[in-house]
Amino acid sequence: MNAALPAQFAESASVEKSLPAHRLMCSADLGWRSLLARHYADPAEAEQFTTTPTRDLLVVTVTGGRYTIESRQGRTWARRHYRSGAIGVTAPGHSSTLRWRSLSHEPMRSLHLFLAAGLVEDTVEEFRAARLSSPVLPDALLLRDPLVEHLAHRILRAMEDKAPALYADSLAQALVVHLLYGPDAHPSRPAGPAVRGGGPGGGLGGGLGGKALRQVIDYMHDHLQEDIGLDELAAQVHISKFHLLRRFAEATGTTPHRYLTELRTTRAAALLATTDRSVLDIALECGYRSPGRFAAAFRRHHGMTPTDYRRLRADRSAGEMP
The missing domain is CATH 1.10.10.60 (Homeodomain-like)
Known part of the structure; x- marks a missing residue:
């Protein structure tokens, strides 16, 4: 499986060496470009260990069991109670010293999502270009967020179903945007509304204009047999994946993945x-x-x-x- 691992996730894949857990499933051979997903069976008790820092944003969601997890902060330990749906987020470049013990007989499971550094960096730049306040990457031992929990479970289901890259990359994009611009964020709004449809020269100012939209859709038609990703679609009109998702929805009322599925069926x-x-x-x-x-x-x-x-x-x- 590691032979098929995308090169950008080589560093994050090595984090597994420091985990006291058994891997159940991995997305490495699915061709996903924006995230590496791994589902683990965790032991009932883990002695103190330190995770390996990576360039990627790590989101861990508990999918089974209840346990007390502790994180060392200097000479003291911060304690949190985890159950299914609990979320931990580790910012790029950070590591954690952890230990835990189970509070039930239910098997302990956790989903680890490594969100690609390039995706996070591109999204941060999009925020800045839109004159939103500078986003802060989250770093939390325990986060409760229904949308993050929902997206994590959709990603787990996508991994089980061997979903195409376009779908998985769309979920990863939504997850990053929400973590940077979620209900707890209060950025200033950009000046002036976006213009639906854009201008005649491709229309990339506020929406996906007719010419650019036609290029994206033509590419879908011409490559129906292939596993099309957001990277390929965005490259056709020279914009980022973040812009493509937002502007395609503005122009068509749906996502690239759903549109492509409609074409295929x-x-x-x-x-x-x-x-x-x-x-x-x-x-x-x-x-x-x-x-x-x-x-x-x-x-x-x-x-x-x-x-x-x-x-x-x-x-x-x-x-x-x-």
């Missing part, structure tokens, strides 16, 4: 109705690596399985014959 429906190619063959052409993921996406958009859709269309065509 629409294309699949056309192939099911007009060809006798196998469902697997159609799934691969439309960018799905497994029939299961394809069937789930198709059902969400068309209300039935690909096989049922093909049968329904065939029955309708037969009924229209003279």
Whole structure:
């Protein structure tokens, strides 16, 4: 699995060597570019250990069990009670000296999310460019935030489902933005409203203009078979991933991931109705690596399985014959 690890996460991957935990799952071989996710089974008790600092922002979410965790601060220890949904955040370059013990017989589980340094740095720059107050990277032994908890569980589900990079990178982007600009932040607002649609030369001033939007959508059409990520889409119009997410939503009312899924399932429906190619063959052409993921996406958009859709269309065509 480490052979497929993206180079930017090599430092964060080494943090595992200092953890008294057993890895259950890892996103290293999924092609995700903005985060490294690892799910661990934690021991009932951990003696004092010190984590390894990295350039990435680390978010740890408890997914099972209850325990008391302590963090050494100088000569004293700060104590917090953790249960499912509790969150700890370690800022880039920081390390922690920790110890813990279980408070129940329930197996202890935790999800570790390393948010890429490049993503965090780009997002900070976007805040500054928008004339928002300088964001402060969080560093907390215990954080309670329903949105962070929800995003963490969505990422865990995405790892279980082997979700594409576009979806995982979108979740990572949302998580970073929220941590920098969440309910506890009070930045000043930028002067003047954004202009929906932008100008004729690509329209990148306040929204994703017609020309730029067409470039992004054309790229999706031309690469349906591939695992398209936010990096590739943003590169087509020379803006950051943060700008792309925000401006694509302003222009279309949806996210790039949902738009791409709509294109893929629409294309699949056309192939099911007009060809006798196998469902697997159609799934691969439309960018799905497994029939299961394809069937789930198709059902969400068309209300039935690909096989049922093909049968329904065939029955309708037969009924229209003279």
